[in-house]
Amino acid sequence: MDDLVGEFIAETREGLEALDSELVRFEQHPDDPEILGGVFRLIHTIKGTCGFLGLMRLQTVAHAAENVLGAFRDGSLSVSVEAVSAVLETVDLIRGIIDALARTGAEPAGDDSRLIGRLEAVFAAPTAAAPVKAPSAGATLVERLGGDATLDAAAEVLLARIASDPALLALFEATDPDVFQGAVRDALCTRARSGGPDLLADALGRCASAPLSAACLATLRAHLAAALGDLDAPQDAVTALLSAAAPAPPKPADASPAAPTAAEPEAAAQTIRVNVDSLEHLMTVVSELVLIRNQLIQTLRAQPESPFAAPLNRLNQVTSELQEGVMTTRMQPIAGAWAKMPRLVRDLSRDLGKKIDLVQHGQETELDRQVLELIKDPLTHMIRNAADHGLETPAERRAAGKSETGRITLSARHEGGAIIIEVGDDGRGLSPARIRSKAVTSGIATVAQAEAMSDAEALQLIFRAGFSTAAQVTAVSGRGVGMDVVRTNIERIGGAIELNSAEGAGTQFTIRIPLTLSIVQALIVECCGIRFAMPQSGVVELVSANDSSNRSIEYINGAAVLRLRDRLLPLISLQTLLGLQPRDARRGDACIVVAEVGAFTFGVIVDRVFDTEEIVVKPVSGILRHLRIYSGATIVGDGSVIMILDFKGMSAEAGVDQVAAAVQARAPAADTVAGVPEALLVFKTAQGAPKAARLASVARIEEVRLEDVEIVDGRTVVQYRGGLMPIVGADGANAQPATEARAKPLLVYARDDRHIGLLVDEIVDIVEIHVATSLAANGAGSLGSLTVAGRATELVDIGHFWRRIFGEAVAAQEAAKQSRRLLVVDQSPFCALLLKPLLARAGYDVTLCATPEDALALHAAGDAFDLIMADISTQTAHAQRLASAFRQANRWRDTPLVQLALGAAGGTFDGAGVIAAVSETLQPMKGAA
Amino acid sequence: MTNASLPMDDGARCGLVSVRVNGQAFGVPVLQVQDVIAPTPINRVPLAPPEVAGSLNLRGRIVTAVDMRRRLGMPDRETPQAAMSVIVERGGELYALLIDDVGDVLWLSQAEHEPNPVTLTAAWRDLCDGLYRLERELLLVLNVERVLSLTPASLAA
Structure with missing residues (x-):
């Protein structure tokens, strides 16, 4: 059983x-x-x-x-x-x-x-x-009996009774219970509807494996009668139905319903159920066969005249066919992953009060069973997202001039050895502006970073962890775990996801996934005589680094980097990572495999790169599973076993994640603010000298083409936001109009409503660094030098350029303002992310301390400030520590204190208000000075 | 392997594949042994625990090789390529125990089984399930499960 x-x-x-x-x-x-x-x-x-x-x-x-x-x-x-x-x-x-x-x-x-x-x-x-209609004598027999359903139930009960009677079971054992029940029901229904001859005996006879005796028939009829009795059918109707004699003449009105017999054609068994394990086994055996064939071909290549050549040729073809055949058995139409979607959309449309149409294309597209299982969840999530966030309510849609019914499109197709799945909606689309502000408030990007992003880059933010554009969390989605998980899941199976969105017109996600997981394209590389496979899906490009190609590996405090076009690529040496001993004393040149994990790119140094090969992925054995840098193992053509490297594991193992974090200068978390390193933008001037500028004081980074640069009244300017912005070269020289086609980065500084642009040749990096308090200024326009990435770098004095461009009068005022030093004591990321850049842009010199103890340390060091901003409103431990700290800070007793009440601000942040409050508090001081 | 004609492990008798590692005789329970193979090329796996010699290709299946000399804390063999392998299965995966030599399958009476001597080192006590006194030497019974349990603790040991 x-x-x-x-x-x-x-x-x-x-x-x-x-x-x-x-x-x-x-x-x-x-x-x-x-x-x-x-x-x-x-x-x-x-x-x-x-x-x-x-x-x-x-x-x-x-x-x-x-x-x-x-x-x-x-x-x-x-x-x-x-x-x-x-x-x-x-x-x-x-x-x-x-x-x-x-x-x-x-x-x-x-x-x-x-x-x-x-x-x-x-x-x-x-x-x-x-x-x-009471079940009276006037009603039809069917109605009196309780309809087709009752008859069907009776047939079923009969089935159960047969199962419990060994004598009867022997007769009907060979019959499919469904067929049996169908036959009995049809016989009963036909009789009950239209009268006519007794078909029951016939039906039973057809199902039995041996001719039925009269006694047997009688028993079956008795069972049926009892069953109908149990189902509350009136006794006279039952008798009329089951009596062998012809019943009362049929009522013509009841003859119309089509006989259900035709509706249930016997579908011949076109498919058989096969255990997945046997398929997997078959797959293993076939891949083994492929390897043997490869070995044979290699052996025979030396002897072209061998009598084995012809049969081997045949074997070759048959093996390929077999491999393909076995592969197809694992393929299933994608409809399997989609089957739940119409139901999901229907439920969502009810729950959300939206009208949604689900359009599906390409359900028949086939892909590997395993991949199918793995994309189910991401797809479900994306459909939920589309329904919940993507599509508007009917009212909103009407207002936007669209049809009330929103449309979600789901399509799949084959494209060059991969499956392309598209999930699209015709909803409101993603708003880059909303994403930017959301990214800032959720601490994913700083204001400066968010503003520097292009719209397309901003859209990519939705794939970051902890991001959700939903204004409110609904039961359906919007908990902030979403697209990052979708992306991770898709990348885990070697896929990629892309996003396209037009505000007001909808959003479209394109997922590209490999057809199968068990066979992947891999790059075979060698390091210290050992070969490894790297999944081709993660490889971006191959770069050779040697002296002749004018591209060499540089070292920053022992960390290898490579200058690749416009960026600095962190490098991992496979040899160091794996603790291998080099075979030759000196390697001639190295190959660098540029890999991409999520949004992060890095290079892997290897000795040699062979070809790409299709490999059969096998799991890493249990006792090696703790090694995160391997995602599997495979057997290559010559029969040796090589390990498959996992880029994600490699980057985690090498700690480049952290390097990447620093390179990308992500928003510092609250606890890292303590040391208050400053974010510096490192760039190169036209002369190639490295310089740095405080990132917080840069309002925006724009790109400008030198041919757009004009000279007006002896000044170099460029048209910017409807006005003219003076620009100056970062090395102090005036920027000259030129015909060079390449756009150059322009650092835009803003004070009140004035802008100046600092033209640089190339932005190198953003680094977090502790800027020494005493910098020896060595020339106009420089605040001093510091060491960035092992190189002496000049810190640009932007005040110098303000003075130079807008004259001494303005500059003096600015300088007075500049001299105002503010101390902000707060641990919330808000201060680091928003307040500090805001005040810095307004021209103040801001020092940020995460804890009262840090502030006290500055006091001890002899620092003085014009204004202190701190949160003293709440009776928290923080506020008490602050109070006791200020009691000790004698010299600061006369310094005015502005209260920060971040918790009570109610979520809105009034930047202009803060500036006004600060300058007002400082006003009397200025008068006194 | 010609163990098909021999009686199965019936409780009273215990079948052991006798192997030799650095001169010491060990027995691997015959029911856990899938195969015994001649020396075969082994591909190193960087970063693997020192006991793991690498992986090898056994008729299309990937087998992880554990060097028994290292596992038992013995000196490395002089000719690393000459190691024979006893293939065992654990959790659906195949492992090769690299040993110096393979002998006969011995069918020994359970009654003669003796516990580990208390003086046996802790490391060996952990890997062995008692011993048998043969005519000329002592045969330690290997516990395959524990031999293949390369926990971080045993790595540190």
Whole structure:
């Protein structure tokens, strides 16, 4: 029986998958008899098998749903949203019971009376509305008996009774219970509707493995009679139905319904169920065969005249065919991953009060079973996102001049050895501006970074961890874990995700995934005589670094980097990472494999790069699984085993993640503010000298083409935001108009409504560094030098350029303002991210301390400030520590204190207000000075 | 391997594949042994624990090789290529135990099984399930599960 239950579970699960999409189609096209027939058959099969296996709970539930569906089919009940919902809920319940059954082997206990009650209410609704037809003698036999459903139930009970009677079981054992039940039901229905001859004996005879004796027939009839009696069919009707004599003449009106016999054609078994393990085994054997073939071909290559050449040629072809064949057995249409989507969209549209159309293209596109499983969740998530965030409410859509019904498109197609899946919606699209502000408030980017981003770059932020554009968290989505997980999952299977969005017109995600996981394209590399495979999907490009190619590896404090075009590429040496000993004393030149993990790019130094090869990925053995840098192992053509390197694991192992974090100058977390390193923008001037500028004081970074530079009244200017902005070379020289085509970065500084631009040749990096307090100024325009990445770098004095351009008067005022030193004592990232750049841009010299103790240390060091800003409003431990710190800071007693009340600010941040408050507080001081 | 004609492990008798590592005789329970193979090229796996010699290709399956000399804290063999392998399975994965030599399959009476002597070093006590006194020497029974449990603790040891 166990095998039967197992098969039932597998079969039912398949049926349920199909049912979800069928039912939703059914709701849209309630008049399509084919869909209705399909749905009815599915539920019916479930119910029938349950009865046979003695799963009573499932049977009752399925029975109630079947009644409703049967009524739809007979046209006695019109399809309503309520009814479909109840049936869908039943499907969910059945699914739950099946899952429990699979786990424990027994039906879980539970009370389904409410759901059954709902189904019965739906079922009873029209009958109650229609004139009540008592099961009187005037009604047809079918009606008196309680409809087709009763007859079907009786057939089922008969089946169960046969199963419990060994003598009868022997006769019917060979028959499919479904076929049997169908035959009996059809016989009974035909008789009950149209009268006519007794078909029951015929039907039973057809199903039995041996001719039925009269006694046997009588027993079966008795069983049926008892069953109908149990189902509350009136006794006279039962007798009329089962008597061998012809009943009363049929009523012509009842002859119309089509006989259901034609509706259930016997589908010949076109498919067989195969255990996945046997497929996997087959796959292993085939890959072994491929290897042997390769070895044979290699051996035979030396002897072209060998008598084995011809058979080997054949073997070669057959093996390839076999490999392809086995591969296809693992392929499944993507519809398997999509089956749940129509149901999901339907439920979402109900929950969210939106009208949504789901359009699907390319369901038949096939991909590996394993990949299929892995993309289900990301796809579901993206559909949820599209429905919840992407599409607007009907009212909003009307206002925007779109049709009320939103559309989600799901399409799949093959493209060059990969599957392209597109998930699109025609909703509101992503707003780069909203993403920028969201990124700043959630600490993913600083204001300066957010402003420096192009719209396309800003859109990419939604793939960062902890990002959500949803204004509010809904039950459906918006908890801030989302697209980053989707991206990670897709990248884990060697895929990539791209995003396209037009504000107001919708969003489109394009996912590219490999057809299969077990065979991947890999780059074979060698390091110290050992070969490794690198998944081609993560490789961006190959760069050779040697003296002749004028590109060499440089070292910053022992860390290898490579200048690659416009950026600095952190490098990992495979030899160092793996602790290998070099074979030759001196390596001539190295190859660098540029790899990409998420948004982060790095290079891997290897000795040699061979070819790309298709490799069969096998898991890493258990005792090596702790090595994160391997994602698998494979056997290459010559039979040796090589390890597959995992870029993500490598970058984690080498610690380049942290390097990358510094390179990208992510927003410092609250606890790292303590040391207050300053973010410096490192750039090169036209003369190639490295210089640095405080990132916080840079308002924006623009790109300017030298041909756009004009000279007006002896000044070099460029048109900027509707006005003219003076620009000056970062090396102090005036920028000259030129015809050079390459756009150059321009650092834009802003004070009040004035801008100046600092023209640099190339932006090298952003570094976090402790700027020494005393910098020896060595010339105009320089605040002094400091060491960045091992190189002496000049820190630009932007005040010098303000003075030079806007004259001494303005500069003096600016300088006075500049001299105002502010101390901000707060640990929240808000200060580091927003307040400090804001004040710095307004011309103040801002020092940030995370803790009162740090501030006290500055006091001890003899620092003086014109104004202190601190949060002293709340009775927190922080505030108390602050109070005690200020009691000790004697020299600061006369320094005015501005209260920061971040917690109470209510979420809105009034930048202009803060500046006004600061300058007002400083006003009397200025007068006194 | 010609163990098909021999009786299965029936409780009273215990079948052991006798192997030799640095002169010491060990027995690997025959029911856990899948295969015994001749010396075969082994591909190194960088960063693997020192006991792991690398991985090898056994008819299309990847087998991780554990050097028993290292696992038992013995000196490395002079000719590393000459190691024989006893293939065992654990958790659906194949492992090769690299040993110096393979002998016969011995069918020994359970009654003769003796516990580990208390003087055996802790490392060996952990890897062995008692011993048998043969005519000319002592045969230690290897516990395959624990031999393949290369926990970080054993790495440190």
